[in-house]
Structure formats: structure tokens, C-alpha cells
Amino acid sequence: MTGAELLIRCLEAEGVDTIFGYPGGAIMPVYDALLDSPIRHFLCRHEQGCGFAAQGVARSTGRVGVCMATSGPGATNLVTPLADAFVDSVPLVAITGQVPRPLIGTDAFQEADLLGITLPVVKMSWLVQDADEIPQIVRDGFRIARESRPGPVLIDFPKDVGLATTHCKPLPSAPVIRPPAPSSAVLAHACALLEKAERPVVYAGGGVALGGATQELRAFVERGGLPVVHTLKGLGGVPADYDGLLGMLGMHGLRAANLAVQESDLLICVGARFDDRATGKLDAFAPHAAVIHLDVDPAELGKLRRPTVGVAGDIRPALDALTSPRNIEPWRGHLRELKAAHAWRPPSGHDHVDAPSLLRRLSARADRRTVFACDVGQHQMWVAQHVAFDDPTRHLTSGGLGSMGFGLPAAIGACIANPGTPVVCVTGDGSLMMNVQELQTLRRYDLPVRIILFDNTALGMVRQWQELFFENRESEVDLSDNPDFAEVARAFGISAMSIDRADQVDHAVDRLLSSPGPVLVHARIPRGDNVWPLVPPLAANDRMLDGAVS
Amino acid sequence: MTMMHTITVVLDAQAATIQRLLGVVRRRGFELMRLDVSRTCSDGLFQARLRVRGSRRAETLIRQIANIVEVQQVALIQAASIRAA
Numbered sequence A: 001m002t003g004a005e006l007l008i009r010c011l012e013a014e015g016v017d018t019i020f021g022y023p024g025g026a027i028m029p030v031y032d033a034l035l036d037s038p039i040r041h042f043l044c045r046h047e048q049g050c051g052f053a054a055q056g057v058a059r060s061t062g063r064v065g066v067c068m069a070t071s072g073p074g075a076t077n078l079v080t081p082l083a084d085a086f087v088d089s090v091p092l093v094a095i096t097g098q099v100p101r102p103l104i105g106t107d108a109f110q111e112a113d114l115l116g117i118t119l120p121v122v123k124m125s126w127l128v129q130d131a132d133e134i135p136q137i138v139r140d141g142f143r144i145a146r147e148s149r150p151g152p153v154l155i156d157f158p159k160d161v162g163l164a165t166t167h168c169k170p171l172p173s174a175p176v177i178r179p180p181a182p183s184s185a186v187l188a189h190a191c192a193l194l195e196k197a198e199r200p201v202v203y204a205g206g207g208v209a210l211g212g213a214t215q216e217l218r219a220f221v222e223r224g225g226l227p228v229v230h231t232l233k234g235l236g237g238v239p240a241d242y243d244g245l246l247g248m249l250g251m252h253g254l255r256a257a258n259l260a261v262q263e264s265d266l267l268i269c270v271g272a273r274f275d276d277r278a279t280g281k282l283d284a285f286a287p288h289a290a291v292i293h294l295d296v297d298p299a300e301l302g303k304l305r306r307p308t309v310g311v312a313g314d315i316r317p318a319l320d321a322l323t324s325p326r327n328i329e330p331w332r333g334h335l336r337e338l339k340a341a342h343a344w345r346p347p348s349g350h351d352h353v354d355a356p357s358l359l360r361r362l363s364a365r366a367d368r369r370t371v372f373a374c375d376v377g378q379h380q381m382w383v384a385q386h387v388a389f390d391d392p393t394r395h396l397t398s399g400g401l402g403s404m405g406f407g408l409p410a411a412i413g414a415c416i417a418n419p420g421t422p423v424v425c426v427t428g429d430g431s432l433m434m435n436v437q438e439l440q441t442l443r444r445y446d447l448p449v450r451i452i453l454f455d456n457t458a459l460g461m462v463r464q465w466q467e468l469f470f471e472n473r474e475s476e477v478d479l480s481d482n483p484d485f486a487e488v489a490r491a492f493g494i495s496a497m498s499i500d501r502a503d504q505v506d507h508a509v510d511r512l513l514s515s516p517g518p519v520l521v522h523a524r525i526p527r528g529d530n531v532w533p534l535v536p537p538l539a540a541n542d543r544m545l546d547g548a549v550s
Numbered sequence B: 001m002t003m004m005h006t007i008t009v010v011l012d013a014q015a016a017t018i019q020r021l022l023g024v025v026r027r028r029g030f031e032l033m034r035l036d037v038s039r040t041c042s043d044g045l046f047q048a049r050l051r052v053r054g055s056r057r058a059e060t061l062i063r064q065i066a067n068i069v070e071v072q073q074v075a076l077i078q079a080a081s082i083r084a085a
Helices: A003-013 A028-034 A047-061 A079-088 A131-146 A159-163 A184-196 A214-224 A255-263 A315-321 A329-341 A355-365 A378-386 A407-417 A436-445 A460-469 A485-491 A502-514 B017-027 B058-066
Strands: A018-021 A040-043 A065-069 A092-098 A124-127 A152-158 A200-204 A228-230 A245-248 A266-270 A290-295 A309-312 A371-374 A423-428 A449-455 A495-499 A519-524 B003-012 B031-040 B045-054 B071-081
Touching (some): A018 A407, A028 A092, A047 A092, A047 A407, A079 A152, A092 A159, A184 A266, A184 A290, A255 A329, A355 A502, A378 A423, A378 A449, A449 A502, B003 B017, B017 B031, B017 B058
Parallel strands (some): A124 A152
Antiparallel strands (some): B003 B071, B031 B045
16 A cells, blocks of 8 residues: 555544545645545635634534645645644644655755744644654544644655555554543642632633533532633533623623623633733733632643642543532622623614624524634624524634634534534625635535625724724725625625615524525625724723723 | 743654754743753653743743653753843
8 A cells, every 4th residue: 555545544544534625746645545535525725724624623523623735835825724723722633745755855846844834833743754654643643633732733744655655554543531630639729719719700711612521611610600701712611591601701801701800809710821812911800819720731820820729630520529619699699780780782773784783683593503603803703792602612713813714614614514503604804805715615515604794894803993092093904895795605606695784684694594505694784883892902801991882 | 030941851852853842942932042952862862951041930831841742851950030230
């Protein structure tokens, strides 16, 4: 068998059934071997689309996503999805073609040092030197991608290794080993803090779902009736109807969530990393709180906020072991009042499309299993604020890197990996154009992804910041020369409609949810609509601006 | 406060191991002042000793280095504050 055939057999042994890729010269032996494999290959129209589609599989299922590209420009187009997966801890295996070994280092055609280029954005990477190494590298690659704190790995695969003869066989997939449980002494210290807390808040992040600890988190917060705030990636960790849920915290968090954290005397951080979008001014974040920080990655403990108790290891047994405060009913009552006082209120007295109102309508009407894949910008924050999530794997969002162009290919991956589950892509006029070519992937495979495109003829989030923090001096944010997006969709063979009035929203949502195939709803919204609340840069989280109520 | 730290690392002698190590040091906000590396052929390991300076917590850097897959051992063996000239 050839090295390329062995690589494919190894992927099969890992249970891979779906690859997103784009062929080219150096990866041709692998594409030839794929023809004889049951693995389904989906051709995206740009390698960045391949990488984000593979993330859509990984983020919506917890399985390792797989993408593939040829050497040189094909491989460099995967760098953004790799960086995105690294910062959001998404398990991904990227396989890139490489020029034949004798040509490496000679500036050969389509040669790029992918191992070197990707070093800071992968958990591990290999340049395969011998076909006999393939089974061990693939086994290690999948194990490393999914174990402990997940992340991306890269396998750079020279063309001549793919053509070489080998007698090796695939290895069985490595067993899944849970991270070590935290020490009982540390947990006892955490419990002592919990039991005397009067104003505790649970700050839950993406690590909850990544650690397979959603049920344990829910049991922990329900035992003590604990108030909960979510990070962007943590949304859905506790269900939307949980009484103590205050919503997302941070820069575009809900006022009650931010105020609760600022007033708390104990912050229980579960699988989150105190990132700047969540904390605002770090030294003014939760200023009165002791901190219990649970994370599988010891390097996160004390990286930005020194915890009172750092709990490294598997968060599942840690959450099971944590006890409850004695009496926090006065605190819970206070937070209920805060939540009610700062609840969102629909705007009145206009007839244009209001994006938050549309999303609330969509959320209320959609099947609760619906996966929402977002792009990046104002619409991303509106989704986080206004769509109700009961499961973190239903909300796919580029949190850490904030990659425009993520939404459509991620929705494609989620749609393929979750047959029968509705998938909605929420995008903007800036973001969609970053990977608009993937509309053809939707058409090619007839995937029933429902796209809602909010078009404000601007790069809305940047425009909002220029308005608020740069004296309204707009610089290169105008997109008033956008194409007619409904016509663009139709040119790809995708049905579409445009709306610009509030009285069209119900019909548009019906059309979106009932369409048997791919559909795009192009919603024109006012150029000046902003995301509120907003914590200004370098401000504490209790200094929220709110143009919607001023 | 800027501190000088001495760190020892034992790591697999793979193609990009030293680049990975130095990349973490730089990316996490430390400046490399001295590096000694030797490779032992018998067990395929690099033995590295670094002097780095920076104002962030060295304990965090040690944990970040420990997260490199090829790292077998890492230890902070000395820390000293840097006096103003």
C-alpha cells in the first residue's frame, strides 16, 4: 500500500467519516486514495471554508473535525481556521500536502513552511518524514486534538511520502482518558469558601461543554440555587429558563449579569479564562470577590486573575464535589430585581426591521435543537443576547479570534454532521462576503442551511466604535455599494427574499424555518443601529453605556 | 516588577521543538537573555537552560511551557528581581 492509502486507512481507523478539503498538486496521492474510501469528502470553495466547516462538525458534535488542503497557498489558507480553533480549544486535525522531501527548503513551486508558520496556533504538528511514521502520527494527532484542553493539530504530508510503499498498518484509536481529578484538599478549600459565601456567582465558559460537564454544571448550580453568568462560548451551559440565569457578561453582556459579578463576594469560574471581552478592566473586575477557578488547563489558573483557590483538572468530578452556600436567598432576590429592572424591552414607534426583535421571534419559533452558527460583528452579539440556548453545542461562534467569514462554512459543517437538525446561519453584510463562495457548497450538496443576513450597509461594529470612541469619524466602514444579496443568492441557485419593514418579519421567519432547502433572508436594517449595552474599552464592567435607554 | 528567571527544560528532540519553546517564551511576554541547549543522542532529548526576563508571573510561563507536547520536564530554578541602574 502507498503512504497515502495508509493515511486514509488510519483516518478510517479513527472513525473519520467526513473531510472538508480542496485538492491540489502536492496532496494528489491522498485524493487518489480517497476514491477508494467510504469517507465522505466535501469540496468547499476555499480552504478557509474547509477549516471552518470542519470546526462546524467539531463544535456541534464534540468530535474531531478534519480538513485538508494542498501545499503552499492551499495550506496557508487554513491558518485562520487553525488559529481560531486554537484560541477556542476546538479539536481539529488539518492535513496539508507538502512538496516532495528532496524539494523541501529549495523554494519549490507551492512550497511553504507550514510547520513553521503554524507553530503558535496548534497544539502539536508533524512534518511526516517516512510513510512508516503515519500510523503513530495519526493516532497521536487525534488523541492530542481531543484530550485535556482540545485544540488543533497539523499533519504536513510530503507528496513523495504519499507515493512511497509501506507495509505498516493502522493503529487502533487511542482510548479517551479523562484528565486527572482535582485533589480533595483543594476541593475542601473551595467548599469552605462556598459554604460561607453570601453573594456567589457562577461564571461559566466554553470549558464546560468541552469538558463534557454540562450536566454536572447544571446539577451544581441547581443544588445551591446559584446565580449564573455565561461567557459568549458558555451560552447554553445552563438552560435559558433557569431561574438564576442572568445571561452573558462582559463588553456586550447584560446589565444584570455584569452588576451581579461586580457585587459578588465569590466568583466560581468554570472553564473560562478571564479574557478581556468578559472582564473589562481586569483590576476592577469582581473587585470584592474571592475566586474559585476550575479549569482543565493549569496554565489558565492565575494567568490573568490570581484565584483564591485554583482547581486544576477534570471539572466533572470537581463540580460534583462542590457544596452549596448556606443561605443566599436575599442575594437571589436582589438579582431577580436587577434582572427584571434591566430586562430587554422591544423598541416601539418605528416600522423598520429591528434585528434583536427578529432574532427573538426566530428563537421563539425555532425548534429548540436548532444550531445557530454566527459570523462576527454586531449580529453576533445580538444572537448572544437574544437567542435562547439550551445546549452549548447549539451556538457556534468564533469567540476568541473573532473571525469574520466563520458563520456560513461552520453552518455547513454542522448541517452535514447533524442530519435532521435545523441549522441557521446568522450573518452580516461584511461577514458573508468573507466566505460568500461557500453558497456554492450549500447548493452543491443541497444543504438546508437557513441564512439570515442583517445588512446595515456598513461594517457595523467598527462603525459603532468609530461613532462612540473616534468622534464619529467613519473610516472605511461604508458598504453602501453592497450587491443585492437576494440576487447573489439566487445566482448560486438558492432561494431568497428581502425585507426592510417590521411587518414583514413574521413572514420572513416562517419562510426561513419552513424552507426544505437552503434559503437566504436578506434583512435590511438601519445603518445606525447599535449593540447595547456596551462597556467602553478599559472601563470596568459596571460602566455600561446604553443608548437604547438614554 | 521585571524579574530574571532561570528555567530548565527537558524536551523531545523533534524537528521544531526548540522553536516551539522559544515561541512560547516570546509570545507570553518574556525576553530571552541566554539559551544553552544540548542534545543527548542516547535518549533523543534536548536539555535546555534558559534565562528570561519579564514582568509577568514565571509560574504561569512554566505551566505554559509544560503544555508543549514534547516537554518532558520543566522547572523554575531561580528568580531574581532586576535592580534599576
